[in-house]
Amino acid sequence: MSTESQPRSAPSPSTTSLTAESIREGVRQAVGFLPNAVDEMLVSPPVAAVVLTCKKLLAAASLTARDQSVIELFIAVRADCAYCRTWHVGLGLRAGIPAELLREIVAGQPPSDERSRQLLWATELVMTKGGRIDDGELAKLAEAGIGRAQLFEIIALVGLNVITNGINTLARTPPDERFVGVLD
Numbered sequence: 001m002s003t004e005s006q007p008r009s010a011p012s013p014s015t016t017s018l019t020a021e022s023i024r025e026g027v028r029q030a031v032g033f034l035p036n037a038v039d040e041m042l043v044s045p046p047v048a049a050v051v052l053t054c055k056k057l058l059a060a061a062s063l064t065a066r067d068q069s070v071i072e073l074f075i076a077v078r079a080d081c082a083y084c085r086t087w088h089v090g091l092g093l094r095a096g097i098p099a100e101l102l103r104e105i106v107a108g109q110p111p112s113d114e115r116s117r118q119l120l121w122a123t124e125l126v127m128t129k130g131g132r133i134d135d136g137e138l139a140k141l142a143e144a145g146i147g148r149a150q151l152f153e154i155i156a157l158v159g160l161n162v163i164t165n166g167i168n169t170l171a172r173t174p175p176d177e178r179f180v181g182v183l184d
Helices: 020-031 036-041 045-058 065-079 082-094 099-106 114-129 135-143 148-171
Strands: none
Touching (some): 020 045, 036 082, 045 148, 065 082, 065 099, 065 114, 065 148, 099 114, 114 135, 114 148
8 A cells, every 4th residue: 555645636726716607707807898808718718717816916006007008009009919008008008107108118218207118128137037046136226226026027918928829829809899090
């Protein structure tokens, strides 16, 4: 008789409250509508739950909602994800981010405000170097108010957006009508 313990398996979605319909309803209540991306992610309710849970947890991060919106739009532009670009422009406008700043990011231009420039530089470093940011760059980031906590949060945003950009690009998710053309 073996004394090795057997690995536990995670409960299946059918045995938990993790159902596509419960997630849909929660999102509708929280956002006021069902974004096309969430509907697409619900092909796999656990994946949708991971993304939505991460977003909820990041709401308590040291990076402000504005900072996160700027970073996520930059990631969407870099990933060339049409759905995500449109989504983050729409959310950015709803959050009060100036349209001109959003246009700059969409066009790949350096942002006109210093905070956004520093955030996008930090995001670029994370995307291109991972954790291999050198001491001189770390010192410059710290001078700009971007320390370890903010870098860890940027890493989390990049990882989360790899998931959402990948899903929406692969699925060719159509942009939500309410956000189409909002910068025009």
